[in-house]
Amino acid sequence: xxxxxxxxxxxxxxxxxxxxxxxxxxxxxxxxxxxxxxxxxxxxxxxxxxxxxxxxxxxxxxxxxxxxxxxxxxxxxxxxxxxxxxxxxxxxxxxxxxxxxxxxxxxxxxxxxxxxxxxxxxxxxxxxxxxxxxxxxxxxxxxxxxxxxxxxxxxxxxxxxxxxxxxxxxxxxxxxxxxxxxxxxxxxxxxxxxxxxxxxxxxxxxxxxxxxxxxxxxxxxxxxxxxxxxxxxxxxxxxxxxxxxxxxxxxxxxxxxxxxxxxxxxxxxxxxxxxxxxxxxxxxxxxxxxxxxxxxxxxxxxxxxxxxxxx
Numbered sequence: 001x002x003x004x005x006x007x008x009x010x011x012x013x014x015x016x017x018x019x020x021x022x023x024x025x026x027x028x029x030x031x032x033x034x035x036x037x038x039x040x041x042x043x044x045x046x047x048x049x050x051x052x053x054x055x056x057x058x059x060x061x062x063x064x065x066x067x068x069x070x071x072x073x074x075x076x077x078x079x080x081x082x083x084x085x086x087x088x089x090x091x092x093x094x095x096x097x098x099x100x101x102x103x104x105x106x107x108x109x110x111x112x113x114x115x116x117x118x119x120x121x122x123x124x125x126x127x128x129x130x131x132x133x134x135x136x137x138x139x140x141x142x143x144x145x146x147x148x149x150x151x152x153x154x155x156x157x158x159x160x161x162x163x164x165x166x167x168x169x170x171x172x173x174x175x176x177x178x179x180x181x182x183x184x185x186x187x188x189x190x191x192x193x194x195x196x197x198x199x200x201x202x203x204x205x206x207x208x209x210x211x212x213x214x215x216x217x218x219x220x221x222x223x224x225x226x227x228x229x230x231x232x233x234x235x236x237x238x239x240x241x242x243x244x245x246x247x248x249x250x251x252x253x254x255x256x257x258x259x260x261x262x263x264x265x266x267x268x269x270x271x272x273x274x275x276x277x278x279x280x281x282x283x284x285x286x287x288x289x290x291x292x293x294x295x296x297x298x299x300x301x302x303x304x305x306x307x308x309x310x311x
Contacts, residue, residue, distance in 0.1 A: 033079055034090045
C-alpha cells in the first residue's frame with residue numbers, strides 16, 4: 001500500500017538506479033488516452049457524457065508516484081479498462097523549486113493547488129459537468145486491472161447516487177426531505193459542496209422551519225471544515241491565541257453539538273496546554289470530557305486533565 005503523503009526522500013530514492021528509473025519515467029510520456037489539459041478533458045467528457053479521472057503525481061521526488069505511474073497508470077490494461085467511463089488526465093507536479101529556474105510543468109502546480117492537493121498521489125473524480133464528486137489519496141499497487149476496478153467502482157457509486165436522487169424527487173413533502181438529507185449525508189468526502197446545492201435548496205423549501213434540525217447541523221459541519229483549514233494554517237506557527245479565537249468564534253456562530261462540538265473544543269485544549277495556560281486548559285479539558293468521556297477525544301482529554309492537575 002502506498003499511502004498519500006507529502007513526499008520525503010529516502011536513501012533508496014537517492015540511489016543511481018532510482019535516478020535512472022526516474023529519468024526514464026519523466027522523459028517517456030504515458031501511452032494511450034491520457035490528457036494533460038483539464039479544459040480539453042472537461043470538454044471531451046461533456047461531449048461524450050463521461051466522467052473525468054484526474055491524477056496528480058510528484059514523480060520528481062516521490063518513489064511512490066514513480067511506481068504508481070509505471071506499474072498502473074502507464075499500463076494498457078488499466079487505460080483500456082477505464083476509457084469507456086472516464087476521460088483520464090494526468091498532472092505531474094514539480095514540488096522541488098530551484099531559484100532562477102522555472103519547470104516546464106510549473107502550471108501543473110497551480111492546477112493541483114486549485115484542487116487543494118497537498119499529498120501525492122491524489123486522484124480526483126469529476127462528473128461530466130466538471131464537478132468533483134469524490135477524491136482519493138494514495139494508491140495500492142495491486143495491478144492495473146484491480147486498480148481499474150476500484151476506479152470504476154467510484155463511477156458505479158456515482159451512478160447509484162444519481163438513481164437515488166431521481167427516486168428522492170419522486171417523493172413528496174417530508175419524505176422527499178428525509179431522502180435528500182440521507183443523500184447529502186452520504187456524499188463522499190472531498191466532494192465539491194456545489195454537488196448538493198440544489199438539494200439543500202429543496203430541503204429548505206420543503207422544511208422552512210428546519211423541523212428535522214438538519215440545516216443547522218449541516219451548516220455547523222460546513223463551518224467546521226472551514227475552521228479545520230484555518231487551524232492548520234495557524235497552529236504550526238505556534239499562534240495559540242489565534243487558535244483559541246478561531247474555535248470560540250466557530251462555537252459562538254454555529255453552536256455545534258455532540259461530536260462536532262468536541263472536535264472543535266479539542267484544538268482549543270491543545271492550544272491552551274501548549275501555551276501553558278493551565279487554569280483555562282483544565283476548563284477546556286473538562287468541557288471536552290463533558291461531551292463524551294468515552295470517545296477518543298474524551299479519553300485523551302482525560303489524560304491531559306490528569307497531567308495538568310498533577311503539576
